[in-house]
Amino acid sequence: xxxxxxxxxxxxxxxxxxGRRGLKVDLTSLRNHxxxxxxxxxxxxxxxxxxxxxxxxxxxxxxxGCEPSSDEVMLLKNKGNQIKTEVSLIEEEERTLAxxxxxxxxxxxxxxxxxxxDGKGEIDNIQIRTWGTPLKGEGYKEHWQIAEELCLLDTExxxxxxxxxxxxLLNHGAKLERSLINFMLDVHTAKGYTEILPPVLVNTAxxxxxxxxxxxxxxxxxxxxxxxxxxxxxxxxxxxxxxNEIIPFExxxxxxxxxxxxxxxxAGSYGKDTRGLIRLHQFNKVELYWxxxxxxxxxxxxxxxxxxxxxxxxxxxxxRVMELCTGDLGFSASSTHDLEVWLPGANxxxxxxxxxxxxxFQARRSSIRTRKGKKTQLVHTxxxxxxxxxxxxxxxxxxxxxxxxxxxxPEALVPYFGQAFIKAEQS
RNA sequence: GGAGAGGUGGCUGAGUGGUUGAAAGCGGCUCCCUGCUAAGGAGUUACAGGAGGCAACUCUUGUCGAGGGUUCGAAUCCCUCCCUCUCCGCCA
Numbered sequence: 001x002x003x004x005x006x007x008x009x010x011x012x013x014x015x016x017x018x019g020r021r022g023l024k025v026d027l028t029s030l031r032n033h034x035x036x037x038x039x040x041x042x043x044x045x046x047x048x049x050x051x052x053x054x055x056x057x058x059x060x061x062x063x064x065g066c067e068p069s070s071d072e073v074m075l076l077k078n079k080g081n082q083i084k085t086e087v088s089l090i091e092e093e094e095r096t097l098a099x100x101x102x103x104x105x106x107x108x109x110x111x112x113x114x115x116x117x118d119g120k121g122e123i124d125n126i127q128i129r130t131w132g133t134p135l136k137g138e139g140y141k142e143h144w145q146i147a148e149e150l151c152l153l154d155t156e157x158x159x160x161x162x163x164x165x166x167x168x169l170l171n172h173g174a175k176l177e178r179s180l181i182n183f184m185l186d187v188h189t190a191k192g193y194t195e196i197l198p199p200v201l202v203n204t205a206x207x208x209x210x211x212x213x214x215x216x217x218x219x220x221x222x223x224x225x226x227x228x229x230x231x232x233x234x235x236x237x238x239x240x241x242x243x244n245e246i247i248p249f250e251x252x253x254x255x256x257x258x259x260x261x262x263x264x265x266x267a268g269s270y271g272k273d274t275r276g277l278i279r280l281h282q283f284n285k286v287e288l289y290w291x292x293x294x295x296x297x298x299x300x301x302x303x304x305x306x307x308x309x310x311x312x313x314x315x316x317x318x319x320r321v322m323e324l325c326t327g328d329l330g331f332s333a334s335s336t337h338d339l340e341v342w343l344p345g346a347n348x349x350x351x352x353x354x355x356x357x358x359x360x361f362q363a364r365r366s367s368i369r370t371r372k373g374k375k376t377q378l379v380h381t382x383x384x385x386x387x388x389x390x391x392x393x394x395x396x397x398x399x400x401x402x403x404x405x406x407x408x409x410p411e412a413l414v415p416y417f418g419q420a421f422i423k424a425e426q427s
Numbered sequence: 428g429g430a431g432a433g434g435u436g437g438c439u440g441a442g443u444g445g446u447u448g449a450a451a452g453c454g455g456c457u458c459c460c461u462g463c464u465a466a467g468g469a470g471u472u473a474c475a476g477g478a479g480g481c482a483a484c485u486c487u488u489g490u491c492g493a494g495g496g497u498u499c500g501a502a503u504c505c506c507u508c509c510c511u512c513u514c515c516g517c518c519a
Contacts, residue, residue: 042478058499
């Protein structure tokens, strides 16, 4: 959430920032409403102070022997009633005003960093580095073809179970998925991350707190009977793990790693990536999440990105790092580095991790603070996929494919997977 | 699903209409003592908003699950909602 005070006092900065995302926003009326709200608050506070002192006066008079029905007391009571009426009128105006202000602010995304490249969309993202040597050439199969040949998944029967865009992993496919989850969790916990296994049904406040609501309701699955949602990413429960908390300063940074299934409705993506493991309603992900002292967040951003990259390096998967332009930035992020893995079958790079710094945007929405000296201060939050499991499997299948139809498993994963190759006859 | 209990400060737990933002204890912090010593003493210890002082700070409003209501005045009375716990039933 943007800072309401900043909107009152520095609205042109906010307008420019949102403008860089391609949003034409005029904050004049919001700013005026916000100022008006402050005025009303001040007025009400003064009246309440007056009312309180009258109340005390009445109490003192009655205790010192005044008749409750004496003129003296009645006069004060009337005054009190009068104030009460005035206060309730002000409160009513405040309520409507505050609600409309909050509704608007919650719809505004985070302000991009000044060094975030300007741009309209994906094509304006900037490649900042690459790792590994991409396999290029004719004859590489796409992962879904390999998976079908090796009987690692069943798409058609998944429609029977659920609907399209769901997948059932079979045999070595299921085991590969599981071994990837374990491998990633082990790598990250060895680096000092605390492992978390959170609920994947989350309430509305949690989604609002991390920025998925109110704007992206159509992207999440909802259990309307219970007013809960299926989490679209572990970022949501992990943010809410400390919602409405003041985290002791010495506990920072807090570094969590969580494996969760993730659920997305993928509204509007009909026809895209219809085969295989790339775009599903349900997929597995290992997520990294940091709560940090704002003074250290830039450094943390580098580190969390490096931690996500390390998985790709262990798995010997070539990738590039893209800096997202302002037009492609997610709602809560100030800056994002996407990791894109090379898929030789698809002959393209494909997003496999998104590493974002959100500054105090989520912390303000979720009220997560720390105490520095006497003052409380919002923390900064960061998140990174470390990694999306299904896409990692796709990358392993495509990069490890052999001319005999088998797939070579990256060495680092062999202890988890139990064998160095997946071969057709085994499946 | 049935029956009941309850939501108060970092924690335990008092508090049924008037200096109660809240007793007491624990914990935390600061200082003192150092022959009651695997101790003792004194003080302090919520959050948010606003006004004023460069500042330590002062004043003020709101908050005792949330929202309404009654009242000059509510943690305390009334209503609605949410949540938690216990027992029974069912169940991975």
